[in-house]
Amino acid sequence: MAASTASRLSPPRLRVPSLSPHPPLRRSRFSPLRAAKLEAVLSIGTHLIPHPRKVETGGEDAFFVNSDANGVIAIADGVSGWAEKDVNPALFSRELMAHTSTFLKDEEVNYDPQLLLMKAHAATTSVGSATVIIAMLEKSGILKIASVGDCGLKIIRKGQVMFSTCPQEHYFDCPYQISSEAIGQTYLDALVCTVNLMEGDMIVSGSDGFFDNIFDQEIVSVISESSGVDEAAKALAELARKHSVDVTFDSPYSMEARSRMDDITVIVAQVKAVVIPDDEGVDEEKGQGTEPGSAVAVATSEQNEG
Amino acid sequence: MAASTASRLSPPRLRVPSLSPHPPLRRSRFSPLRAAKLEAVLSIGTHLIPHPRKVETGGEDAFFVNSDANGVIAIADGVSGWAEKDVNPALFSRELMAHTSTFLKDEEVNYDPQLLLMKAHAATTSVGSATVIIAMLEKSGILKIASVGDCGLKIIRKGQVMFSTCPQEHYFDCPYQISSEAIGQTYLDALVCTVNLMEGDMIVSGSDGFFDNIFDQEIVSVISESSGVDEAAKALAELARKHSVDVTFDSPYSMEARSRMDDITVIVAQVKAVVIPDDEGVDEEKGQGTEPGSAVAVATSEQNEG
Numbered sequence: 001m002a003a004s005t006a007s008r009l010s011p012p013r014l015r016v017p018s019l020s021p022h023p024p025l026r027r028s029r030f031s032p033l034r035a036a037k038l039e040a041v042l043s044i045g046t047h048l049i050p051h052p053r054k055v056e057t058g059g060e061d062a063f064f065v066n067s068d069a070n071g072v073i074a075i076a077d078g079v080s081g082w083a084e085k086d087v088n089p090a091l092f093s094r095e096l097m098a099h100t101s102t103f104l105k106d107e108e109v110n111y112d113p114q115l116l117l118m119k120a121h122a123a124t125t126s127v128g129s130a131t132v133i134i135a136m137l138e139k140s141g142i143l144k145i146a147s148v149g150d151c152g153l154k155i156i157r158k159g160q161v162m163f164s165t166c167p168q169e170h171y172f173d174c175p176y177q178i179s180s181e182a183i184g185q186t187y188l189d190a191l192v193c194t195v196n197l198m199e200g201d202m203i204v205s206g207s208d209g210f211f212d213n214i215f216d217q218e219i220v221s222v223i224s225e226s227s228g229v230d231e232a233a234k235a236l237a238e239l240a241r242k243h244s245v246d247v248t249f250d251s252p253y254s255m256e257a258r259s260r261m262d263d264i265t266v267i268v269a270q271v272k273a274v275v276i277p278d279d280e281g282v283d284e285e286k287g288q289g290t291e292p293g294s295a296v297a298v299a300t301s302e303q304n305e306g
Numbered sequence: 307m308a309a310s311t312a313s314r315l316s317p318p319r320l321r322v323p324s325l326s327p328h329p330p331l332r333r334s335r336f337s338p339l340r341a342a343k344l345e346a347v348l349s350i351g352t353h354l355i356p357h358p359r360k361v362e363t364g365g366e367d368a369f370f371v372n373s374d375a376n377g378v379i380a381i382a383d384g385v386s387g388w389a390e391k392d393v394n395p396a397l398f399s400r401e402l403m404a405h406t407s408t409f410l411k412d413e414e415v416n417y418d419p420q421l422l423l424m425k426a427h428a429a430t431t432s433v434g435s436a437t438v439i440i441a442m443l444e445k446s447g448i449l450k451i452a453s454v455g456d457c458g459l460k461i462i463r464k465g466q467v468m469f470s471t472c473p474q475e476h477y478f479d480c481p482y483q484i485s486s487e488a489i490g491q492t493y494l495d496a497l498v499c500t501v502n503l504m505e506g507d508m509i510v511s512g513s514d515g516f517f518d519n520i521f522d523q524e525i526v527s528v529i530s531e532s533s534g535v536d537e538a539a540k541a542l543a544e545l546a547r548k549h550s551v552d553v554t555f556d557s558p559y560s561m562e563a564r565s566r567m568d569d570i571t572v573i574v575a576q577v578k579a580v581v582i583p584d585d586e587g588v589d590e591e592k593g594q595g596t597e598p599g600s601a602v603a604v605a606t607s608e609q610n611e612g
Binding site: 164169192 | 420468474499
């Protein structure tokens with residue numbers, strides 16, 4: 001059985017479903033079959049709080065967002081162990097995100113986050129490694145995700161987490177990582193998936209420093225109380241930071257004895273529907289828009305937005 | 307930072323990634339760009355254990371698997387509250403699964419699990435409701451999933467859960483459900499997503515009676531110790547059943563005071579690569595195979611396999 005629930009519904013009315021035998025073949029309100037002029041776009045807010053001891057250098061998280069091209073979000077979290085080898089762990093993650101921006105509209109990438117990761121990785125010459133997540137929205141409302149390691153992405157719909165990525169790790173505290181070294185992972189090791197989004201869905205993506213310090217129900221609660229994506233991103237990052245320095249707080253990872261103080265990056269994106277004029281959005285193969293001058297932001301905490 | 311990990315890797319060798327500037331555009335070993343003759347298929351094992359008090363009637367879970375057409379798995383879990391209204395809760399879930407089988411190769415469905423759910427729902431005339439999950443593998447290795455409610459699906463790769471669906475519910479113990487009543491959900495409310503699979507990946511899908519009574523690390527452990535999908539499905543179902551009647555076991559849901567005794571359905575599928583002869587698998591639009599006489603199984607516990 002599923003949990004006993006029908007008893008809580010109104011009494012059965014003994015009617016058959018109202019679906020016609022040949023309903024239109026559509027998936028969401030963004031489907032071109034239903035409304036050629038409606039496209040899904042992301043409204044994006046970001047917030048980064050560096051590790052308390054790394055405020056001056058900006059920490060080792062980097063991110064990239066692009067509100068143009070229907071919406072792109074990406075986070076790279078530099079592996080801090082490189083500092084023990086006199087390598088600045090922030091260089092790799094920052095360069096990786098810069099190349100992610102550069103190759104966004106590359107023809108070979110073809111708006112595929114896994115191929116974008118491949119290109120950005122191949123172009124990165126800094127020594128180091130990073131966990132990374134890239135998510136790109138199609139105008140149809142399909143979010144494409146590629147993730148290596150323990151950056152995360154959750155989707156909140158109608159007050160509940162309805163999708164969540166899983167972290168990948170070799171063993172405790174050693175996540176999969178894109179690396180300058182052959183021992184690291186590549187785009188071929190990425191979790192690659194898609195999710196069909198609906199208008200109003202909220203995307204919450206972050207580094208492990210965020211998700212290690214906040215519970216799902218807290219994320220849902222903050223999202224419901226925030227008036228916009230900027231406010232939500234800031235409130236979520238600050239709540240995670242507060243938990244990370246509170247030794248009495250039972251965080252999701254405190255049971256695993258992981259050090260909870262970390263760089264905290266949060267990206268919040270809301271799925272919106274925009275109307276496209278008649279002469280656009282139709283017969284467009286990719287539909288991600290090809291206008292130059294996209295609203296691109298590659299950021300570390302030095303240029304925090306939110 | 308990502309968890310400090312580089313210190314556990316071999317010393318940095320200061321080499322750039324080995325990717326060429328123009329690597330082949332491929333996603334997995336199943337990509338037609340790499341090997342036109344290699345297709346992904348599922349090897350499937352199933353096991354269903356009815357609620358102890360429903361052994362004679364077979365319980366209210368039903369499932370459908372098809373090892374042909376690259377692989378299809380589906381589970382429907384009848385909402386038990388209907389029994390209080392003198393409706394057999396098993397009728398709806400069984401009929402829904404029967405129609406899922408019927409419409410599998412329907413032209414309009416086009417191998418889309420959400421559209422298959424739409425068609426099967428529209429054809430179901432029994433009174434009742436059910437949570438449901440449908441997953442279909444493409445020959446390219448992409449698994450397409452549509453889920454309404456709290457049936458679940460996890461993917462295990464290299465000894466860890468790398469993908470997991472999230473349950474959808476209106477409130478505690480009241481899952482989203484496909485229903486004969488207008489108050490229920492439809493295919494439009496489904497979580498719709500895809501995951502790119504690799505050879506060797508294991509899919510574990512089940513009703514809430516399974517996932518409520520077993521932890522992820524137990525699933526991973528049983529999978530690693532089993533010699534095949536049939537053995538794995540049976541071992542997983544029996545472990546969940548054992549936990550469900552063990553009042554001393556802290557199950558994933560025992561903290562929520564949910565009654566843990568339930569129908570337990572488990573489907574285990576392994577992703578395999580098969581070589582397709584030269585004159586097949588090329589220039590084939592869909593690639594799911596159109597041969598009649600597919601190996602179809604629609605089952606309740608009355609015809610348990612595994």
